[in-house]
Amino acid sequence: MHRIPVGRPALVGNEKAYVMECMDSTWISGGGGKFIDQFESLFASFCGSKHAVSCANGTAALHLALLVYGVGPGDEIIVPALTFVATANAVRHCGASPVFVDSDPGTWTIDPALIEQAITPRTRGVIAVHLFGHSADMDAIMDVARRHDLFVIEDAAEAHGASYKGRPVGSLGDIAAFSFYANKIIATGEGGAVVTDDASVAEKVRQLAGHGMDPNRRYWFPVVGYNYRMSHIAAAIGVGQLEMAEWHIGQRRMVAALYLRRLTSVEEIVLPVEMPWATSVYWMFSVILSNKLAVHRDDVILQLADQGIETRPMFPAIHTLPPYRDATRSSLPVAEHLANRGITLPTWAGMTEDEVEFVASTLISALACGG
């Protein structure tokens, strides 16, 4: 049987050659090798930002961004309830508390109109997540944040190359975190980056990611740092990926366009939107089963699996997970609905039109609703 994975990295450029160059040079860790510098400068310009500091993964990037703002015990950080769990975990890694806000029913990203009521005297900042490749409504988020003197971190782990009102994500908030995990749009295996326009912030991030070493005094450690460095091999893969960034993004958008064309007439499912102010990069094409459908979401997933198609349930709403349940003040109905009824379909660069068609038609028969 032809198996279709939910995600797959496309290593079709110079990745292999650059990795071999690392091997031959014996530069395999971060530190001295040229690919770290190359990757960081390529990525900063890709984001329309002045500085990118590479790090071990996207969760480390979020943690570093929070640490730069001095987030610690007693602080509250506003995060969307519907995101990958790492967004909230990074807040807990600082000893601080995430406060969950419901989703906008259109874009599925944090609903800016609900942020204000979640603010308390302990609130320090907001993490805006560009979910599934679609930007959050940044102007509205920045507006409420500025009025309450809060910082805004963009979690852009799912949105490399996406834009908001013509500006690239990663350059919209005070600081941004990216992931380069294997299933992300730009992939290095494990990897992350913190992006900022502020040179002193970038330097602080680099220091914290490198054991806290004083940038002007080797092997002197004025603060407790972390080992959050990216490996040189990962950076080499990343340079190969960034050389073809437009292709990777174009492939995602093409797969999404094929799904949209095929599924648009199916009334029983809700498709992702692309707001007039956004260019989505469709990290993972997800659909929401309408409540009108009697079929259980997990049964649809099983039926697709029977045909060799790997899908995923939507992220659970984080406030329903054991580590976060007790902290939640109220139910968050939009996030809960999306989490319970959402399915993430196979989406990756190199997927053929026939594969998309097979997934879409198998989904339609699983819903037993024609289309």
Ligand SMILES: *Cc1c(COP(=O)(O)O)cnc(C)c1O
């Ligand atoms: C993948 C992801 C992360 C975490 O990235 P890792 O590199 O796996 O640590 C954080 N936030 C979001 C929204 C993600 O999708």
